[in-house]
Amino acid sequence: MSTRTLRSQEWFGRTGKDGFIYRAWMKNQGIPDDEFRGKPVIGICNTWSELTPCNAHFRELAESVKRGVLEAGGFPLEFPVMSLGETLMKPTAMLFRNLASMDVEESIRANPVDGVVLLCGCDKTTPSLVMGACSVDLPTIVVSGGPMLTGKFNGRNIGTSDLWRFSEDVRTGIMTEEALNLAEMGMCRSRGHCAVMGTASSMACMVESLGLSLPGNAAIPAADANRKVIAQLSGRRIVEMVRDDIRLSSILTQQAFENAIRVNAAIGGSTNFIIHLLAIAGRIGVQLSVDDFDSLSKDIPLVANLQPSGEYFMEDLYYAGGLPAVMHSISSRLHVDCVTANGKTVGENIHEKISLNRAVIADLDQPFNPISGIVVLKGNLCEAGAVLKPSAASPALMRHTGRAVVFEDIEDYKRRIDDPDLDVDESCVLVLKNVGPKGYPGMPEVGNMGLPRKLLEKGITDMVRISDGRMSGTGFGTVVLHVSPEAAEGGVLGLVKDGDEIELDVPNRKLQLLVDDAELNRRRGLMTRQTVSFTRGYVKLYTEHVEQAHLGADFDFLKGGSGSAVSRDSH
Template sequence: MTGKLRSSAWLDGTDEAALLHRAALRSAGATPDGRPVIGIADTASDLNPCNLGLRDLIDPLRSAIEDAGGTAVVFPVMSLGEDLMKPSAMLYRNLAAMELEETARAYPLDGLVLLANCDKTVPAALMAAASADLPALLLLGGPRTPAMMRGRRLGSGTDLWRMLDERRTGRLGDDGWAELEHCLGTTTGACNTMGTASTMALLTEALAMTLPGAAGLPAWSTELAELATRTGRRVVEMVREDIRPQRVITQAGLDNALRVLAAVGGSTNAIIHLAAIAGRLGLDASLDHAARIFADIPLLADVEPCGARLMQDFVAAGGLGTLLKALGELADPTAPAADGRTVADVVAEAPAPGEVIRPRSRELAPAPTMAVVRGSLAPDGAVIKVAAASRELLRHTGPARVFSSYEDMRERMDDEASAIGPDAVLVMRGCGPVGAPGMPEWGMVPVPEPLARAGVTDMVRISDGRMSGTSFGTVVLHVAPESEVGGPLALVEDGDLIALDVPAGRIDLLVDGTVLEHRRQAWSPRPSPHRRGWPALYRERVLQAPEGADFDVLAAPTPDRRRVVPPVVGRS
C-alpha cells in the first residue's frame, strides 16, 4: 500500500462516527477491517437490454475483489439504454456521470469497477472516473449474439436501417417486418456492429481503462466471467499502487483512441465523448487535433457498417491488439495498458492482421475515414464519417430542404417528397445539445420515399444532431454552433445552395452576406418548453459538440479545477 486508504477517513478510530460507519457496512455484509473498499457501480436494468447481462458478472467480480484482499460493495447507477430512452440517452449522459462521480466522492470508496455496456453508460463512466480520480476499471458486457434471419446473421442497427429502406421501397412486406422484430428481440448485449457501444469499448481499452482483450468479448461468452475475475484482482492492485485515471489516461492513449476510431470506421458519437473525457483532464481532443490524426488512418476493420463482418469476427481476429499491430508506427507504443504494461507489450503478443483486421498494405478504404469540415455553415466545425459516405457526394453542391425538428421532418417529408430532387441537401436542425435538448440521433434523415423507390440510396444530409454509429450515408453531423444558439444553420432556408467539399475540409452556405445578416436580425430562439428539472438545467449548462457536450461546470481544463476536495467526515 503506498499510503493510507481513503476509506480510513470514515472507518478508522473509536469515536461514534467511525463506529457508525463500520456498523453500516457490516449491516450490508461488508467487512470494514482495513481492507480496500471497492465500489461496484451496477448499471444493469430491465429497461436496458444492452446492460442486462452485467448482472451475471457481479458475483465473480465480488469474489475476486474479496479474494484479492478487498471489500466489495455494490451500488446502483442510472442505466442509459439507447433503445428506449427518449429523446435520447445522450440527454442523461452528463447526469449519470455526475451521479457516479458524486457517489464515489461521498462514500468510503478506495476504488471502483464501473459496469457499463450501452452507448452512453461507457462514456459516462469514463467521464466520472476521470473526475473522481479513484483507482478504477470498466467491466464491459460485450455485444449480443447475432440473430439469424432468412439464413444470414443480422448486424444490430445496421440491418434495421437497411431493412427499413427495403420496407419503404416495397421490397419487404409486413411478414418480413414482423419477422425482423422477433429476430432482433432475442438476446441481450450491445450492438454487434461497430456502433457507438463497440466503438467506445475499443476506445476504453485504448485509454487503459479496461483490461487488454476486454473490448468486444461477446455477451454470451464464458470469457466474460474470467474477465470479471481478472478485473476484480487488478483493481485491488491498483488501489495498493495508487494508480488513478488522471495518471492512466494520457495524451498518448487518447491519440491512440482517435487512431483506433478512424481505423475501425467507428461511431462519430465517439468524437464527442472523447472531447468530453479530454475536457475533464486538460487533454487535447479538439476537432483540429482529431483531424490531423484522422488524415493518416485508413480503414482496417471489416465490420459493419463500413464493412461486412460483426464484432464477434473482430474479436476472433485478435481484437484491439491486432488492430494496433496493423496500425504499426502510426500508433504510439508507449501508451499504457490497464494491466500495467504498454501498448508495445500488448501488440507483441497479438495475432497478425488478416482478413477481418487488415494490414495497411490491404486497407479496406483509404485515409481519411473520418473528416472535419468547417466553413460559413459550420464555423466551429462539423464531422463526417467518410468511410460510410458515398464517394461521389463528398464534393457536392445542392439546394437545401430544411427541417427544423424531428416532428417537422416526419410530417413534411412525405407531403413534400415529390418536390425534393436527388441533388437536394437535406438539413435537419434544432437537434443540437441545446436544441432537443440532448442532441438526439436525428441526423440521418431518410431518403424521400419517391427517390428511394427510384433507386436513390444516398443524399447529402447536414445536421447539428448526431446519428447512430450503426448508420451509414453522406451525413455531416455535429454542426457547431448549433441552430438553437443562433449558429448559421438557423439561417438556412429552402432553396439555399450548400456546398460540401470534404477533401478541402469545407462546408459553406452560398448566400450573400447581406441577406444572411437580414435573416439574422429577424431570427430569435424558439421558446423552450423546458421550464424546470433536468432538461432546463441541461440547456443552461451544456457546451457545444466540439467541447464534448459536457457541462461547463464539469469540464476541468486546469489542474486546479481537477482537484478533488476531500469530504468532511463526521456525524451526519
C-alpha cells in the same frame, strides 16, 4: 498492501461514535469484522437495469468482479448509478449523459471506496461513467458488457445497421411487415449491446485503446464465458491498482487520447466517439479539440472490416484477435509506450497479437479502405466545425453542390418527408435544424434522415444530409453531423432557407452556404430562435449549461474535477 493509508479508512478506521456508525450499519448485511481492517474497498459501479437491455446481464458480471476482488484481498461493494438505455429512453439518452456522470462522480466521492470498477455497455453508460470517474480520479478499471451474438435472418447475418435498410425497404414496399417481424425475432439473439461497430462497440474500443481496461475487453461477446473471466481478472487487477496508486490521470495522457483517435479511425468507429472523447478529455484536463480528430486520423486507413463501414460483426472481430490485433496492425502509428490498466505498456499488450483472419482485420499496408477516420469540416455553415464519417459515405457525394430542402425541426421532417409534393430530387441537400444540444434538447440520433419515399422508389439510396444533431454509430450515409454552433444558438444553420445552394467539399474540408454575408446578416436580423423554454428540473439546468458539440456537449461547470476529498464531515 503498501503502508499508504487507504481512503476508506477515513470511514472504517475511525474509533468512537463515527467508526461505530460507519461499521455497525454495514454489518447488518452480515459482513465480518475483519473486512473493515485495512482492506482496500473496491466500489463496483453498476449500470444494470432491465430498462437498459444491453446491460441486463450486469448482475452476473458484478459477481465475477467480486470474486476477483476477494481473491486479491479486497473488499467489494456494489452500488447502482443511473443507467441510460439507448433503445428505450425518451427524448434521447444523450440528454441524460451529463446527469449520469454527475451521479457517478458524487457516488464515488461521497462513499468509502479506494478504487472503482466501472460496469458499462450501452452507448452513453460508458462515457458517462468514465467522465464521472475522471472528475474524482481514483484508481479505476472498466469492464464492458460485450456485444451480442450476430443476428440471423433468412439465412444471413444481420445487425443493427440492417435496421436502417429494413426501414427504407418497408417504406417502399420491398419488405413486408411480416418479414420485418421475422427479422426482429432474429436480431437480438443474446445478451449484450449492438453486434456491429456502433457507438456501444466504439465506446468499448475507446476505453481499451485509452488503456482503461484489460486487453481484449472490447470484443468478447457478452454470451461468451470469457466475458466473465475478464470481469474476474479485472476485479483482481483493481486491487493491485489501488496498491500501486495507478489513477486515471496516470493513464489518460495526451498520447493515450491520440492512440484512441487513431484506433477509432482504424475500426471505422462511431462519430459519437468525438463528442464523448472531448468530454472525457475536459474532465481529466487533457487539451483536445475537434480538429485533432481529423489531423490524427487522416493517415489511418480502415483495417477492421466491420459494419456499418464494412461487412463483418463484433463476434467476428473477437475471433480474429480482437482490438489487440487491430492495434498491432497499426502499431507503427501508435504511442506504444503508454502505460495501461494492467501495468504494461501498449506495446507489451499488443506484441505478437497478429490478425487471425485478414478478411476481418487487415494489415496497415493492405487495408479494406484507404479512407477512414473522421473528417472535420469548416465553413460559414459550421464556423466551429461539423463532422462526417467518410468510410460510411458515398464517394460520389464527397464533392457535391445542391439545393437545400429545409426542415425546421424533427416534427417538420416527419410531417413532410414522404409528401409526394415535396420539392426534392436526388441532387438536393436535406437540412434538419434544431436537433442540437439546446435545440432539441439533447442532440438526438436523427442526423441520418430517411430519404423521401418518392426518391427511394426511384432507387436512390443516399443523399447529402446536414444537421446539428447526431446519428447512431450503426448508421451510414453521406451525413454531416454536429454542426456547430447549432441553429438554436444562432448558428448559420438556422438561417438556411429552401432553395439555398450548399457546397460540400470533403477533400478540402469545406462546408459552405452559398449565400453572401449581406443576405445572411439580413436574415439574422429577422430570425427568431426555435428554442423550447424549460422552467424547472434537470432539463432547465441542461439547456442553460450545456456546451456546444465541438466542445463535447458537457456542462460548462463540470470541466476538470474536484478530486476525491470530501469537503465536509457530518459525523
